[in-house]
Each structure stands twice: as structure tokens, then as C-alpha cells.
Amino acid sequence: MRLLTAPTPNGWKVSIMIEELREAGYSFSDLEVKMVDLFKGEQFEPSFMDVCPNQKIPALTDNGFNIMESCAILQYLAEKYPSPLLPSELQAKFEVMQWVYWQAANVGPVFGNKLSYTRYMNDIEPAAKAHPLERFAKEAQRLMGVFSRHLEGRSYVCGEQFTIADVALYPWVRGWKWSKVPIPDFPYLEDWVDRVRARPGVGRGLGYGVPESEIDQWSESRKASVASTGGAMAATENLDRNPMSSAGKPSD
Ligand SMILES: N[C@@H](CCC(=O)N[C@@H](CS)C(=O)NCC(=O)O)C(=O)O
Numbered sequence: 001m002r003l004l005t006a007p008t009p010n011g012w013k014v015s016i017m018i019e020e021l022r023e024a025g026y027s028f029s030d031l032e033v034k035m036v037d038l039f040k041g042e043q044f045e046p047s048f049m050d051v052c053p054n055q056k057i058p059a060l061t062d063n064g065f066n067i068m069e070s071c072a073i074l075q076y077l078a079e080k081y082p083s084p085l086l087p088s089e090l091q092a093k094f095e096v097m098q099w100v101y102w103q104a105a106n107v108g109p110v111f112g113n114k115l116s117y118t119r120y121m122n123d124i125e126p127a128a129k130a131h132p133l134e135r136f137a138k139e140a141q142r143l144m145g146v147f148s149r150h151l152e153g154r155s156y157v158c159g160e161q162f163t164i165a166d167v168a169l170y171p172w173v174r175g176w177k178w179s180k181v182p183i184p185d186f187p188y189l190e191d192w193v194d195r196v197r198a199r200p201g202v203g204r205g206l207g208y209g210v211p212e213s214e215i216d217q218w219s220e221s222r223k224a225s226v227a228s229t230g231g232a233m234a235a236t237e238n239l240d241r242n243p244m245s246s247a248g249k250p251s252d
Helices: 009-023 046-051 070-080 090-120 126-151 164-174 189-197 200-205 220-234 236-240
Strands: 002-005 032-035 059-062 065-068
Touching: 002 009, 009 070, 009 090, 009 164, 009 200, 046 059, 046 065, 059 070, 065 070, 070 090, 070 164, 090 126, 090 164, 090 220, 126 164, 126 189, 164 189, 189 200, 220 236
Parallel strands: 002 032
Antiparallel strands: 002 059, 059 065
8 A cells, every 4th residue: 555645734634544543453564655745746747646636645556546535535444444433334424424524625625725825825915815814714713613513522523432534624623823723712622632632643643754843843944844835835826737727728
């Protein structure tokens, strides 16, 4: 099995999953982890695009089968390696899956956009950022309100059992200081972040591609390096990196 990843929220979902499955007794002795250098643009190289046509990490190859999209990879691993991370009974399973979909459709894109306008969009005037910043900040706040209300009386997303719904949500929510989404405004989120962080598998998963001393507290030089990587990736002109773009470009 080969994991193509990078030290980012979507990448950490899968590395946390692998380490949680190790906690559940699976060995992953054949696992090869390849760090993809997003700053150098390795996600646009043909060898990466053969595995992941969407040009974004993470991606996984398992016995010749390629799979992309972090949450699809979580479900694939959860079904291949049965454990309490994903119940098999239909309704219990979909109690988990609805939150996985909620993360993929809402928290990931909204936090990603909020983060881009907060930290990375240095090539545009502050006035041009004002509307998207307000929009994504308000939606991120609304989502965290939904999540906090749901967590009342629960240790994890689906009750007392840690599942792939927690795995999918945690890397984005833990980065609230970086994306400047003030989760301390909500009563149950910080406790959940601390509870998830305390799990040994989660700690090891967060260490993929990151020096141990920087797992919880980035150095100033790391912040600057992540900001410049993010800045290059978020730049609107770089959205055009599609081999078909000149042929397929819509006219205004
Ligand atoms: N929906 C995708 C999103 C993946 C994604 O946005 N990955 C980012 C890193 S967190 C990436 O590879 N960015 C590179 C780029 O945008 O060029 C997933 O969940 O896997």
C-alpha cells in the first residue's frame, strides 16, 4: 500500500486513520508513505495525476487500485480493516457517514477558503478580501455552532466511540488558530479537540511530515514556510494548472 500525502489537514486525516487502525491491531507492514511537495507542484506531475486526477493530496494505491479524496480513503480503509472506527450495522454506519459527508461538503471547503483569505491571499488588496472573508468567517462560525450543539453530552461525534467522523473533522478544527475561527466561543469544541489529541494514534498520525517539536506549536519559520506554500497554492492564477485549460477555458 502506498500513501501519497503532505502535512496538511486533508493529509493528516489519512495518517491519523492508519495510526488508529494500528491501535486497533492492524500492522500496515507494507505501507510506503511518499510525501508530495505541494510547493514544488508535484501534485501536477503526470505520475501523481495517474493516481489522483484531481491534483490534490491525499491519494492511496492499494494492490493496483488507486483512490483519491480523503474521506473516501477513510471509508475505504475502514471497510477494508473492520474496527469500531466504522460500525457495520446500517444505521449506526450512516450516523457516522452523515458527519463524514458533512465535513467533506462543508467544514473542509469553508475552513479551506477562510484560511486562504485569512493567511494566504497576499496577492490581492484587503478591500477585495473583505466580502469573501466575511462570508467564509460567518459560515465557519455557523458550522462550529452546529458542531458544538451536536457535541453536547457526547465525548465524540457519534457518542462514546471514536469514529472516522472524528478523524475527518479533527485536522480542520484543531487548526482554528491558523484559520482564525474562534472555537473558544463555543462550549464543547476545545474539550473535544483536547480529547481527540490525547489519543496515541492521533498523535502519531499528526507526526507524518512534521518534526515532533512542531506537531502542536509551529515555529515562526514553519509558519512563514506554510504561509508561502499556501500563498502560492491559493493564488488565483495558479488555479489554471490544467493541461486542458487552454482548450477548455470558458469564455466570459
Ligand atoms: N476534497 C479533497 C481536498 C484535498 C486538498 O484540498 N488537498 C490539498 C492539501 S490539504 C492539496 O493537495 N492542495 C494542493 C493544491 O491545491 O495545489 C480531499 O478531501 O482529499
